[in-house]
Amino acid sequence: MVLTLLLLSVLLALQFGGGNTYSWDSATVIGLFCGAGVNAIIFIFWERKMGEQAMLSGPILRQRVIWTGSLFGMCIMGSMIVTSNWLPTYFQAVKGEGPTMSGVHVLPSILSQVFLAVGSGAAVSRFGYYLPWASASAAVTAIGNGLLSTLTASTSTAAWIGYQIVVGSGRGAGMQMGLIAVQNAVQPSQVPVAIAMIIFAQNLGTSIFIVIANTVFSQTLTSSLPRYAPSVSGQAALDAGSGAGAVRNLVIGHEEELDGVLRSYSDSLRNIFYFLVGLAGLALFLSTGMGWKDVRKTPKGKVTEDALTEEESVPEKGEV
Known part of the structure; x- marks a missing residue:
């Protein structure tokens, strides 16, 4: 719900201001941007609180x-x-x-x-x-x-x-x-x-x-x-x-x-x-x-060049 309000506020502000419905310095456009900022802060805190269950x-x-x-x-x-x-x-x-x-x-x-x-x-x-x-x-x-x-x-x-x-x-x-x-x-x-x-x-x-x-x-x-x-x-x-x-x-x-x-x-x-x-x-x-x-994807049973290099670098049993 908070994210929906955030996005709706931003899109409406851009649409109203850019479409000449309201001027950019009108109370409507400024209010929508301010509302988007408040919802953004709420959304960030909510997501942090939810932890691994966050969206x-x-x-x-x-x-x-x-x-x-x-x-x-x-x-x-x-x-x-x-x-x-x-x-x-x-x-x-x-x-x-x-x-x-x-x-x-x-x-x-x-x-x-x-x-x-x-x-x-x-x-x-x-x-x-x-x-x-x-x-x-x-x-x-x-x-x-x-x-x-x-x-x-x-x-x-x-x-x-x-x-x-x-x-x-x-x-x-x-x-x-x-x-x-x-x-x-x-x-x-x-x-x-x-x-x-x-x-x-x-x-x-x-x-x-x-x-x-x-x-x-x-x-x-x-x-x-x-x-x-x-x-x-x-x-x-x-x-x-x-x-x-x-x-x-x-x-x-x-x-x-x-x-x-x-x-x-x-x-x-x-x-x-x-x-x-x-x-x-x-x-x-x-x-x-x-x-x-x-x-x-490396096929099963196939040894990659990196793995082969690591294997060759390990000394055999009894080798100094």
């Missing part, structure tokens, strides 16, 4: 691989969901495509993501190490989101397809790495709890990152429209949504300002992808704490 087990959560793997998974999953949510907006609002074609146009990122998710999982099973894939995933995802931030109304088809392949490959390469790291960092009896933690982190991060992205978009759009399309109000643009027809109806009677409206939408999406670049950069930093560990 977020302290002894498990304090392990470096657990919290870095969970946060890494949060960043990668958040990047995936936010990008999937806002790329169709680019194709509809900026490119003028319908809902069906905007769905078709995001297939390059989806297919490359699926391919790399399967390929990276197989590679870890074969070679045993997940850390290179986690770090490469974060780096490529950052590069891909940086490329997506350059999208404009004049971006060529080859360019936006290539950009999506890059970002989809990055996300796919790291999707499973947090789970793999967490599962191999705890005892078998603790695996369900550890997996629950990382899934909780992913869902929590996704909820927060989507609200932040909405806030970035709405704030940028309402501030850029007066510069590029003075006759269009920011609130009217927010109310219109991202449909191709609705966006273009905003300039009826002022058709010469259409390019300015499209630029405002492009700038708003650009700032979202900047945010995702930072998120991927954080994932790259977190990946360094996930540990360098060979997760391949």
Whole structure:
């Protein structure tokens, strides 16, 4: 209950402030943030009191691989969901495509993501190490989101397809790495709890990152429209949504300002992808704490090289 109130307060504060429902310095938004802080303190003390029966087990959560793997998974999953949510907006609002074609146009990122998710999982099973894939995933995802931030109304088809392949490959390469790291960092009896933690982190991060992205978009759009399309109000643009027809109806009677409206939408999406670049950069930093560990299972009866070395170092009976 306390955690629910905490999350609800944070999300409502971001939604109200970012959506221009209330100003950031209003009593409502400030009160929600203060309420979230109080609930956070209560939740921390309650979890400490519950000990091993806590929802977020302290002894498990304090392990470096657990919290870095969970946060890494949060960043990668958040990047995936936010990008999937806002790329169709680019194709509809900026490119003028319908809902069906905007769905078709995001297939390059989806297919490359699926391919790399399967390929990276197989590679870890074969070679045993997940850390290179986690770090490469974060780096490529950052590069891909940086490329997506350059999208404009004049971006060529080859360019936006290539950009999506890059970002989809990055996300796919790291999707499973947090789970793999967490599962191999705890005892078998603790695996369900550890997996629950990382899934909780992913869902929590996704909820927060989507609200932040909405806030970035709405704030940028309402501030850029007066510069590029003075006759269009920011609130009217927010109310219109991202449909191709609705966006273009905003300039009826002022058709010469259409390019300015499209630029405002492009700038708003650009700032979202900047945010995702930072998120991927954080994932790259977190990946360094996930540990360098060979997760391949040793067949029964097979002596590993380390074990063989230890055996050879023990003197035989009677040997000095």
